[in-house]
Amino acid sequence: MRLGLIGYGTIAQTLLDTMQATGTRADALIVLVRAGTEARVPAGHPAADAVHVVTDAAGLLAHAPDLVVECAGHAAVSAHVPPLLEAGTDVVVVSVGALADAALHDRLTGAATRGGARLILPPGAVGGVDILAALGLGGDLAVTYRGTKPPRAWAGTPAEEVCDLGALTGPATIFTGTAREAATAYPKNANVAATLALAGAGFEATRVELVADPAAPGNLHAFEAVSPLGRVTVSIENTPSGNARTSMTTIYSVLRAIRTHAGLTVI
Ligand SMILES: NC(=O)c1ccc[n+]([C@@H]2O[C@H](COP(=O)([O-])OP(=O)(O)OC[C@H]3O[C@@H](n4cnc5c(N)ncnc54)[C@H](O)[C@@H]3O)[C@@H](O)[C@H]2O)c1
Incomplete structure (x- = not known):
């Protein structure tokens, strides 16, 4: 497969290592980075036969990728993903929180429709998305999500105005509201709430509670979904990657999306 990557940060680099470790090879790897940072991408990688570096969507398309994985952020989704979809290229968007912006969501689905391409949203840091989508x-359907992180993980967010993060001795709820409100107030922590909202009950009907807990061993995600079809509870304790905000399960979730795209059986 010819694999495109947007961004060359924690997820992209660790993803390539997990591809190598699992024998997932790319015939070509095309990496889109910001102009001026091309030299940060090594000339080769054991997971790919060839590596090309580009700085915009046209450059990516010139290398005819079979699949592109966005792992760069909201601005990169807005700038680069619509033209790729419009050109008929399937894209895995990891920065799912960007879709809380209804106008951007509409642009992406419009581009995918016109291009006949698929916008693929991996479960990322959360699980249970399959049954949530079925419900x-x-x-x-009523969904309640609780995201718990150590106090330091909330530094630089509106949580600092709600409580003294450094002085906490027990769990403190720093936000309650809809998934849409959570994505607006805490954009860097919006991915899981947005994924659950998009899969299940939508941004307004998905309730979010964010918690700072000095005893939290890492990033915890728990949700409850209640519908006439059943009641589901999911609780996940993730191991962080090199970037404390990004869990290893996110990277393996992207790896799974790549393997599923290239595979004959989808599960
Ligand atoms: N879906 C999930 O569960 C989930 C979980 C964790 C992270 N994420 C998201 O994945 C994204 C990447 O995470 P990460 O840990 O790799 O972050 P990171 O900061 O380590 O890497 C991001 C890279 O993208 C590059 N970049 C930013 N804007 C760009 C642009 N316009 N064009 C090209 N490159 C650009 C940056 O220079 C950086 O190298 C973030 O948006 C994060 O919110 C999603």
């Missing part, structure tokens, strides 16, 4: 189709 969503049945209607009358």
